[in-house]
Amino acid sequence: xxxxxxxxxxxxxxxxxxxxxxxxxxxxxxxxxxxxxxxxxxxxxxxxxxxxxxxxxxxxxxxxxxxxxxxxxxxxxxxxxxxxxxxxxxxxxxxxxxxxxxxxxxxxx
Numbered sequence: 001x002x003x004x005x006x007x008x009x010x011x012x013x014x015x016x017x018x019x020x021x022x023x024x025x026x027x028x029x030x031x032x033x034x035x036x037x038x039x040x041x042x043x044x045x046x047x048x049x050x051x052x053x054x055x056x057x058x059x060x061x062x063x064x065x066x067x068x069x070x071x072x073x074x075x076x077x078x079x080x081x082x083x084x085x086x087x088x089x090x091x092x093x094x095x096x097x098x099x100x101x102x103x104x105x106x107x108x109x
Contacts, residue, residue, distance in 0.1 A: 038069060038070075038073065041073050041076070042054070042069060042072070042073070044076075044083065044084070045072055045073065045076045045081065045083055045084065045085055046072070046084060046085050046090065047084045047085060047086050047087060049086070049087035050084070050085050050086060050087045050089070050090040052087075053087055053090055053091070053094075054068070054069065054090065057094070068093075068094070068097065072085070072093075
């Protein structure tokens with residue numbers, strides 16, 4: 001291979017890597033924007049105590065909390081939640097969701 005061919009290959013690889021990095025940055029920015037919007041909505045929906053409870057729960061069960069946040073936003077948008085939602089009301093919602101959890105029993109023989 002000649003130097004010109006090697007140089008063109010290097011340029012193409014560099015360009016593809018730069019495109020990939022810029023795509024990842026755009027995706028990260030979009031995700032950050034969505035997260036900021038979600039947090040702004042939750043600030044409006046939840047009382048400070050309820051928000052703190054949700055943040056504490058997020059540290060333990062992030063995937064479960066993510067689903068709860070989306071459900072709370074949807075319920076608030078259609079008017080099924082009192083705004084602001086108090087800590088006691090959030091606790092009650094969490095208890096209702098927790099009862100749907102399947103229990104497993106292990107018996108030793």
